[in-house]
Every structure is written in C-alpha cells, then in structure tokens.
Amino acid sequence: MIRLQEVAKTYRTRTGEQVHALAETTLEIGENEFVTLVGPSGCGKSTLLKLVAGLVPVTRGHIRVREQPVTGPFPDVGFVFQQPVLLPWRTVMDNVLFSVEMLGLDPRQYRKPAGDLLELTGLGGFETKYPRELSGGMQQRVAICRALLPDPGLLLMDEPFGALDAMTREEMSLELLRIWEERRKTILFVTHSIPEAILLADRVMVMSPRPGRVARVLTVDLPRPRTMDLEFDPRFKAYSDEIRGLIFSRRKERP
C-alpha cells in the first residue's frame, strides 16, 4: 500500500545548517498491515509519518500510496498525535465529526457512524460532554474516533499513548488492537516503548538517529489476538532483546 523509494529528508535550520532528518529509506508496507516504528528521539520517526501523509515534501526519492505518488496531503489519512488536540468548545460528538467537516462532507450524515465509533471505544453516553470533562485516556479515544470516522485506509499514529499513564497505556493498546481487528486498516504507529511496538505490530521498524534511518525490520511472528500475557512469552522477550540490542549498541558506538 505504501512504498518509499530512497526517500530522504533534509531540513535547513535558520542558521543555514543542514539537518538530515531521514537518510535514504526504502520500504514497503502492505494493505492492512500494522507497522510500528520504534527508536530513540530524533531518529526521524515523526518525519517519516509527515512525509507519508504528504504534509512535508521529500528532499529526494518517491513515495507512493496505493500506486499514487504523494505530492501533498491526501484525504485517505487519519492522524492521531501524542496530545489529543481536541477542540475545547466542541462536545465529544462534534469533536468526532470535526474530521468529516474539515473534509467538506456533511456532518449530519455521520452522526450515526460517529455514535457507533464512540460506542466501540467505550464512550457511549459521553456524546454531549466537553473534552475537559474527560480523562486523558478518554480524550485520546475521542481523537482516535475522530481519525477513524471518515474511514481512512491509512492511520498514522505519532506516539498516541505517550502522554498516558502506564496502566491506561496498556488498556489503550489492547483496545486499539480490538478496533483494528474489527475495522482493518493500514496503521503506521510511532512509539518509544519497545513492548508496545512488539505487542501491536505485524512488523517493527527499528530506527536509529543521526541521520534517521530504518536500521532493521523485524517481522513479529506472534499469534493474534494478542493480550498482555504475551509479555511472558519467550519469543516476546527475544524480540525485545533484539530491538534493545539494536538501539543500545548504536549508542555505544558514539563517543
């Protein structure tokens, strides 16, 4: 579904310095695949998401989504960020409808599917509440509903659970998997958490910084549906050790 061909991104800072956010990267992501990107800060994870969404132009190379070259933003994308960034003046329902409104669709026709999504994420009955009346986890669920409502083929998630406490985080990961089982889509998921990356993914892309690049791609061969018990599985530990090794060995290379 997504194909990156020798894609590179270089930023120029105000002082004129060149920052290599992403070095030549070639990769392919299949339809309905769940791919996680894991790595330390500054390894180009978020840049990669923005490039795929067409929010920033590539410096070199080509990106194709469903064989179409990406030249700018395209509507088949849902975005979830680390912060829920809801609109505080809108109710939960109207926040979910925000995505279809911005897409230029008629929000009245989406009230029913929006209600279904809220029901699916355990927010049934909260339609008329305001964001400030919800916990951080619930707000992030609303943000996920907002991204899912136009039923995009591609969901881009930039550390969506990074601001949540550990318990809510586990709960949300499992819930995301449950939603994904019900409504299959291609998901690109950025995270700092190695266990989270393994638990969710079909494939984990381990990234390394300076310049940002994909150091290794691991296929997670673990049965679905997955639960937290998976953490006690020896294979889980093996994957985790491998990723940790990749990230930390690189750290030691530098003085």
Added chain:
Amino acid sequence: MSGVRRLLGETLVPAATLVLALLAWEAATWAFRIPRFIMPPPSAILGEGWEWRYRFIEHTWVTLYETLGGFALSMVVGVPLAVLIVYSPRLRGAIYPLIVLTQSVPKIAIAPVLLLVLGFGEIPKMVVAFLVAFFPVVVDTATGLGATPPELLDLSRSYRASALKTFLKVRLPMALPFIFAGAKVAITLSVIGAVVGEFVGSDKGLGYVILSSTSYWKTEVAFSAMILLSLMAIALFAAVSLVERLVCPWLATDEG
C-alpha cells in the same frame, strides 16, 4: 456552613473594611479640620453627588458613549490587524513597527493635536480612546491566533481544508479567550482614553466635570465624578466578562 463562611470571607470582610476606611476618612477630615476643597469627607461627596445627580446622568452618558466608541473602534480595527499580521509575514514587517511607534508616543501628548485636527465633540475622544486601547487587542489576538497547536494545523492540512475554513473553525475560536483578555484590558483603557480626551478640550463628560469642578474648588463633585468613572469601568469590565462567558462557555469551569 462553609457556604456561610465563604460569603463572610468574600463579601462581608471587604465590605466591612471599606466601611471602616470611609468612617476613618470621615473622622479624620473632621478631627484635623481639613478644608473641604482639599479633602472632602465621604458624606460631603455623597451629598454633593446626589445634588448633581441629574447633571451627572448627561455627563456619564457622554463619557460612556465615547468609551464604547473607542472600544468598538479598537476591536474592529485591532482584531483584523492582528489577523493580517499573523497571516502575512510581509505585512507584519510593514505594520508592526508602526503599531509599536503609535504606542511609544504618549497618548496625552497626541490628544491636543488630535483635537486640533478632528475638532470638538465626541469623535476625537473616541479616537484617543481607540489609540490607547487597540494595542492590547492586536497583541493578544495575534498571540491567540498563534496559539493553535501545530498538530491541529497539520490535521486541517491533511484533510485539505481551506485556509479560511481552518481560520473559522480552528484558529479563531482557539484565539477567543486571548481576544477577550485583550478586550478586558481595552475596555478599561478606553475609559482612560475618553477622560484624557475630555481633559484636553470639552464641555461635557465626567473628565470635563473633574477638570471644571476642581478649578472652582468643588472637590466633592470631582470625587463624585471619579467614583462614577470607576463604577463605569467596573460595570463595563463585568459586561465584557459576561459576554466572554456567553461566547466561550467552555471556559466557565476553568475559572471557578
């Protein structure tokens, strides 16, 4: 029980303090035989103010009219100016230094020139009030328009929403609390601006009353006018706060 205690703490204690201060003031003017034209006792201020009540209605109305005119101008000019500044870096470079320049000139120094150019009447006072009040509107609105989280702007862009749609549905509502913060400052500054304008040249308004009554040694009347001015400023501030609460109900519980 705690409700009663809170009522005591929030209203009764300050009210009692005020009454005590007034009594002390009253007693001091009698005890030290301070001449009324230097420092009139509160009773004389109230008495004389009551005598003047019909004349005060007209003067208060004039000052209120000038204040509201200046405030309206500062909002109507200030908010679009801020939008231009935020959306066009080139205009920002062109306009911003000019705005800062208008702020660097003391308003009381511009007032006589303005009155010379614009003549007598309420309009020049509105212009003075506007000049005093519009700067915080511009600055706060510009800050508010820049306060939209970049993720929301990315989101709008990924949905290919137009700049106008993003402005109306995201950036402007996000900026509303900031715009109201600017409006609250602007309304109180407008009162000052109107009075400054009246000081320079007028035959109506509470500023005129203060100036003329002090030159006739009618200090009580000047004090009454001052009280009316501050009551007016408080009422206008409360009115803007009320509008804020009606327009931005989602902020209500954040304050209390």
